[in-house]
Amino acid sequence: GQQLNQSPQSMFIQEGEDVSMNCTSSSIFNTWLWYKQDPGEGPVLLIALYKAGELTSNGRLTAQFGITRKDSFLNISASIPSDVGIYFCAGRASGTYKYIFGTGTRLKVLA
Amino acid sequence: DGGITQSPKYLFRKEGQNVTLSCEQNLNHDAMYWYRQDPGQGLRLIYYSQIVNDFQKGDIAEGYSVSREKKESFPLTVTSAQKNPTAFYLCASTREGNYGYTFGSGTRLTVV
Numbered sequence: 001g002q003q004l005n006q007s008p009q010s011m012f013i014q015e016g017e018d019v020s021m022n023c024t025s026s027s028i029f030n031t032w033l034w035y036k037q038d039p040g041e042g043p044v045l046l047i048a049l050y051k052a053g054e055l056t057s058n059g060r061l062t063a064q065f066g067i068t069r070k071d072s073f074l075n076i077s078a079s080i081p082s083d084v085g086i087y088f089c090a091g092r093a094s095g096t097y098k099y100i101f102g103t104g105t106r107l108k109v110l111a
Numbered sequence: 112d113g114g115i116t117q118s119p120k121y122l123f124r125k126e127g128q129n130v131t132l133s134c135e136q137n138l139n140h141d142a143m144y145w146y147r148q149d150p151g152q153g154l155r156l157i158y159y160s161q162i163v164n165d166f167q168k169g170d171i172a173e174g175y176s177v178s179r180e181k182k183e184s185f186p187l188t189v190t191s192a193q194k195n196p197t198a199f200y201l202c203a204s205t206r207e208g209n210y211g212y213t214f215g216s217g218t219r220l221t222v223v
Contacts, residue, residue: 098144098156098169
């Protein structure tokens with residue numbers, strides 16, 4: 001099955017730094033989602049994007065729906081230790097119930 | 112509060128046994144899904160159901176079975192035919208329309 005290409009796979013950053021990650025697809029999507037997963041738990045929805053070019057924020061998190069509709073970006077500003085976890089993107093094409101997930105970006109924050 | 116509940120949190124299975132993972136939601140969501148997650152990997156779709164009494168295979172359905180007799184419930188059975196069942200299993204649901212998934216907290220299955 002298709003999986004989205006998400007990068008970077010992992011990153012170590014210092015507390016207070018900004019973080020950027022992205023997700024690309026070979027298909028056009030009409031919805032992009034960003035999730036965070038803590039160890040041993042289910043993913044939690046952070047941001048949902050529904051329109052090409054859309055820029056949406058949730059606290060220190062900002063995500064964008066790429067103009068080509070084949071990519072999306074997530075930025076975290078001023079990272080804190082509780083930002084540690086795995087961040088997944090997910091995309092869905094028109095007319096389907098199924099989301100396709102990225103391979104995840106594992107974020108570790110050094111205090 | 113509405114939510115999606117998976118049980119048990121941890122499950123141990125002997126080789127050759129079937130086990131059933133429970134997933135219940137009280138969100139009145141139409142569609143439900145089962146995903147498998149292996150260490151360091153993304154989520155792979157096992158089965159999904161859009162309405163009661165109907166379900167479709169996902170990308171890795173071999174060795175698994177499901178049922179959808181009630182809107183609220185979507186149990187997953189891991190059969191003895193699944194050769195590598197040790198993994199973290201996630202159940203999700205969504206309502207009709209352009210909405211994201213709500214996930215349960217997962218079940219970690221280990222074969223002993």
